Each structure stands twice: as C-alpha cells, then as structure tokens.
Amino acid sequence: MQTEADYYALFDAYARGELAPPARTGLEARLGADPDFALRYADFDELTGTLRAVGQRRALRQQLRDLHAEMLAETSAQQPAADAPAPGALRATVNPLLRISRTERVLRDFWSGHRATVGVAASVAVLAVFGSLLGLEAWRTFSAKPSTYGYTMLRLELKQLQKNQRALSRSLNQVDTGKGGAPAPVNNGKFSGTGFALTADGYLVTSYHVIQGADSLLIEGRDQQHYHAETVYADRAHDLAILRIKDRDFNGFGRLPYTFKAGQADLGERVYTLGYPREDMVYGDGALSARSGFGGDTAFYQVSIPVNPGNSGGPLLDEHGNLIGVVSGRQSDAQSAAFATKSSLLLRLVDSLAKKQPAAPYHLPHTNRLVGTPRPQQIKKLQDFVFVVKVFEKD
Amino acid sequence: MSRGDSSSSSSTPLVPAPDEALIAAIRGGDERALAQLYRLHWPMVSHFVLQNSGSDDDAQDVYQEGVMVFYEKVRDGSLELSCQIKTYLYAVCRRLWLKRLTSKSRFGVRLQEDEDLGPLHHTGAEDDLLAAEEQDRRFTTMSEALDHLGEPCRSLLEGFYLLEKSMQDLTAEFGYTNADNAKNQKYKCLVRLKKLFFAHYKEAPI
Numbered sequence: 138m139q140t141e142a143d144y145y146a147l148f149d150a151y152a153r154g155e156l157a158p159p160a161r162t163g164l165e166a167r168l169g170a171d172p173d174f175a176l177r178y179a180d181f182d183e184l185t186g187t188l189r190a191v192g193q194r195r196a197l198r199q200q201l202r203d204l205h206a207e208m209l210a211e212t213s214a215q216q217p218a219a220d221a222p223a224p225g226a227l228r229a230t231v232n233p234l235l236r237i238s239r240t241e242r243v244l245r246d247f248w249s250g251h252r253a254t255v256g257v258a259a260s261v262a263v264l265a266v267f268g269s270l271l272g273l274e275a276w277r278t279f280s281a282k283p284s285t286y287g288y289t290m291l292r293l294e295l296k297q298l299q300k301n302q303r304a305l306s307r308s309l310n311q312v313d314t315g316k317g318g319a320p321a322p323v324n325n326g327k328f329s330g331t332g333f334a335l336t337a338d339g340y341l342v343t344s345y346h347v348i349q350g351a352d353s354l355l356i357e358g359r360d361q362q363h364y365h366a367e368t369v370y371a372d373r374a375h376d377l378a379i380l381r382i383k384d385r386d387f388n389g390f391g392r393l394p395y396t397f398k399a400g401q402a403d404l405g406e407r408v409y410t411l412g413y414p415r416e417d418m419v420y421g422d423g424a425l426s427a428r429s430g431f432g433g434d435t436a437f438y439q440v441s442i443p444v445n446p447g448n449s450g451g452p453l454l455d456e457h458g459n460l461i462g463v464v465s466g467r468q469s470d471a472q473s474a475a476f477a478t479k480s481s482l483l484l485r486l487v488d489s490l491a492k493k494q495p496a497a498p499y500h501l502p503h504t505n506r507l508v509g510t511p512r513p514q515q516i517k518k519l520q521d522f523v524f525v526v527k528v529f530e531k532d
Numbered sequence: 533m534s535r536g537d538s539s540s541s542s543s544t545p546l547v548p549a550p551d552e553a554l555i556a557a558i559r560g561g562d563e564r565a566l567a568q569l570y571r572l573h574w575p576m577v578s579h580f581v582l583q584n585s586g587s588d589d590d591a592q593d594v595y596q597e598g599v600m601v602f603y604e605k606v607r608d609g610s611l612e613l614s615c616q617i618k619t620y621l622y623a624v625c626r627r628l629w630l631k632r633l634t635s636k637s638r639f640g641v642r643l644q645e646d647e648d649l650g651p652l653h654h655t656g657a658e659d660d661l662l663a664a665e666e667q668d669r670r671f672t673t674m675s676e677a678l679d680h681l682g683e684p685c686r687s688l689l690e691g692f693y694l695l696e697k698s699m700q701d702l703t704a705e706f707g708y709t710n711a712d713n714a715k716n717q718k719y720k721c722l723v724r725l726k727k728l729f730f731a732h733y734k735e736a737p738i
Contacts, residue, residue, distance in 0.1 A: 146716070188693035245585060
C-alpha cells in the first residue's frame, strides 16, 4: 500500500522528467484511467505551482523595492548636483506638488479626513446659536403676554404686607387657641393699587388691572379706615374699574373737592398725582407730555411723572384741581413715560352706566374747591379721597 | 516625465523605448527593462496618489502593486494591451488607490486628476485586477499555510521551492544523513501542507 508521500515522490519525479520511460507511460495511463488519481495529481501540481509562484512573487517584490530605493538614491544624489550650477534658477521639471512640507502634509491629511465632520459640527454650532437666540426672544415675548411688551402695569405685589398679615394672624391664633377658638382664616392679599372717590356716596375709581382676578377688595384710607368694596363695572380696554363700598355703616366720603374734566387737557400742563406705591401716600408731579398713550392709543395721556408699582388707579389732576386722568402704567424702556386713562372716557363710562341703571344714580361733584389754592393746600384737601385698594385672590 | 528620461538615459541605451520593445525585453527577463519601466512611470503615479491625499509610502505601495500586476501578465504572456503602457499602469494604480481610499473613508471619494489619458474603461485593468486579487488570495493562503506548518517543514519547503536551493544543499543544511531522507521528509511535509492549504483555500469566501 502506497502512502500519499510515496505518490508525491512519484509525481515529483514525473514532473521533473526523471522517471524511466516504462514507469512514465504506466503513470500516464493510470492518470487517464483513474479520475481520483488524476485529481490527486492536479492537487500536487497546483500546490507546487503555487509554492513556486509565491517564491517568484517574493523575489519580484524585493526586486521592485530595491529598484525604488536605487531610484530614490539616484535622484537625491542628482538633485544637489543639478541645483549647484544654477542656484535660484527655475526648475520646471520638478512638480511643486511633490515637495509638500511635513506640516502641510499633516494638515492636508487631517482636512481630507475630517472635512465632512468639521462641516457638520460648524453647521450644528450655527444652528444652535441662532436657535437659542430666537427661542429666547420668542420666550420673552410670550412670557410678557399679560401686558404689552415694553408696557408695565403698576400694581404692587404685596409680599411685605402679606408677611405682616401672616404674622398678625399668627399672633391672633395664639390668643384664640388660648381661648380654645377656631383658627382665623388666612389672609392672602396679593396686590395693591390706588383708588379715589368718584362720588360722595361710596363709588370709587381704580384701574382694571388692579382688580383683575380679584376675589375680594379692601379699601384702606389714610386714617386706617377699612371698607369692603365690590366691583360695579370693569372696562378692560380702557383699563378702568368702578367699585362701590358695601359696608352697611358707611356714611359717605363727604364733599369731593375736585371735579372731572370732560374735555381734553392741553400739552405741557402741569399735572400731579397721589398714590400708594408704598404704605405711605406719595406725591408725584410732572407735565402732560403727549395726548396719546402707549402705541398711539388715544384713550390715554402720556405724562412725565415718575410712577411705580402701586401708583395704578391714582388720580391725575391739573393745576386747577380738575381730575383729568387715571394712572395706568408706564413704558419700561423709556425714561419717565407714564400713561393715564383720559377722564373723558371715565365720564362717558359713568354716563352709560347711569342710563342702564337709573335706580342707582351717580352724583358727580359739581364744584371745585381746589381752584386758586396752592399745591400743598390742594393735597391736604385731596388726601382723604385717595385710598389703597387691596386685592385678595382665591387660592 | 523628463526626470524619468534623464535617469533612464544613464542606465539603459533603450531611449526612447517604444512600448513593444520594452514589453519584449521584459518578457525576455531583462531586469534593466523592468527598471526602466519602473522609473519611467513612477512620477505620474506618485503625483496622482499625493494629490489624492496619499503619502509617499502609499504611492510606493500602490505603484509596486500595479507594476507587479503588469509584470506578471507580461511574463505569463497573457497581456493583451489595447493602449499605452502608461495608460494601463495609470488605470491599474488609479483603481487600486480608489479602493484603498474607499475602505478608509466613510464618505464618497472624489479623485482629483491631472492626467488626461483618454477613456480608461477599455484598458482591461479592471479584469486584470480581479484576476490579480484572486491570485493574491491564493498566495496569502499559501503563506499562511506555510506559517502554520512549523519547523523544519517550513524552511525545507521554502528552501526547495521558494529559494530554489538544490536537494544536496538542503540535506547538508538540515543535517540529514542522505538526500533520500531529505526527500522523504520533503514529501511528508508536502502532504501536510496540501491539507492546510486546501482546507483554507477552498473554504475561504470568493
């Protein structure tokens, strides 16, 4: 029995032509007759052929490498020789692209490899910047929705007052618990503004935005009197509200010292206001600077009085003690530009209300007791008719 | 290509060599003809690779690969050239470099080309490269099989078939008592190699 190695010895001898003629013809006959044997020979042939080819390939590779090295050595030897006779002469034969410095090569590689990534990163950065800027702007516009952008309504948030009241109710609670009584209801006064008397029998005027969302209203005078009030009419467009005092024991404000001006006031007129931007009454004066309000609204005057949150709903009077407007708001991005609803609109509102409810007449004052008196005297007469309007909201 | 001309004038009298003469010389085994061919077209390929974000080493690899394909076809006598050698080499090297670039880059590759050598579709480069790839695979499998074979089989077979040493030299080198022993050993090695080689070569995906 012949092993495979023996076959290989036979094939090897055959391939080299070392086989004796009889053995050779015998082998060839067997190759023709036995397919398995022929396949075995084909494998052997491929194996040795590939082995030789691998050898040739390695030799060729080495040869080419040597060629390359030789060529490089020659050109580098030639170059200094060629440069020497004509220094500075233009050598057109050398392609400038073949002489790229190492740094430039590295930069080029980086750029060609990361071009797309860099582009994407840059566009994302640009989008992010513009997106956040626009988003911020949109958000600011949106969040300023309750009032017009650039317009600030002047009601005061009563954090300080609230705190005081909490403290008060706490001390009351302690007294009560000593007696075993129920806890007192918690006051949640939220905002305050200013209001003033419309008639002697208990009607008041303030700004609509002061009483907006109110659950109950408390009117507080200079001499610490308290009245409960209710809203009679609210006019959102002109920022006006009419309130009425509902206390049973209320018996009138007394005669009002001012009258309401039915016509337009003139530009440049000296005007002043009283209000409660803090817990004490504050006086502010200035001039009437425009006959239209924010955004050209003709229902308002523009006045140059410094006003603050809490001034809303305060009376605006001219030098003769005529009431010409109701303070409403100011422009936040302009210097001392306050706005007040015109008194003519207030009178028109009162007229229409009187027609609807003839049973509850409005007795507007007819005589002006402020004419011709100096400003401090006017204020002394006026101050009893200007009130704090405190607004309580439901939880 | 004046650089190629100047260097070739110093090393070989065949200036300027028409393609046919060069091919005939290479087929005849003239090493100087191969050297001349190598120098003649190197600047073109190196320029092309450098311009398309390759390095000097890349250019050398690609060019040698291309020359090898050309050389082996010439030696086989299977080369059917329908264009200039220059065009053929350019087409082969261009294809090789494009393949490497695409495997390196995630994005599409656009080549920047200065050479205007006419249409490259009919140079036969594509088919020749496919054949060369198949050949490469065979050679790689064989080299791996040799590596797996272990000593002394590997050295013995390499000595005999790759380096074409005589049986007498190998007998002395490996310390066999006589040439017949060495021969027997060689055949045993061949059988083992055959198993390794065909196992890997046949099962590898085409």
